[in-house]
Amino acid sequence: MHDGSFSVKVRTVDGFQGAEEDVIIFSTVRSNTAGKIGFLADTNRTNVALTRAKHCLWILGNVKTLASGKTIWRQIVDDARRGAASWTPRTTRTSHAP
Numbered sequence: 866m867h868d869g870s871f872s873v874k875v876r877t878v879d880g881f882q883g884a885e886e887d888v889i890i891f892s893t894v895r896s897n898t899a900g901k902i903g904f905l906a907d908t909n910r911t912n913v914a915l916t917r918a919k920h921c922l923w924i925l926g927n928v929k930t931l932a933s934g935k936t937i938w939r940q941i942v943d944d945a946r947r948g949a950a951s952w953t954p955r956t957t958r959t960s961h962a963p
Contacts, residue, residue: 878913884917894926895930896927900934901930
């Protein structure tokens with residue numbers, strides 16, 4: 866029986882190894898003009914970050930930084946844009962693929 870309460874857990878990507886949560890809000894914490902994405906370039910860490918949500922995954926980050934490198938993140942950003950799942954605060958609306 867569910868009592869209606871919920872809890873919030875804050876973890877690093879490594880802290881989610883082997884665990885799942887109903888909803889995950891993942892902050893990529895990368896924003897720079899050089900396109901450096903640090904630990905996000907590690908495919909194992911990216912795999913953990915993207916596969917631990919049971920029902921809903923929100924990814925927060927700088928689209929230009931994430932899409933500028935030759936990593937899986939470019940594909941993730943492109944996929945989000947095609948599926949109208951990308952939101953730009955300046956326009957305050959969902960962006961749509963051309």
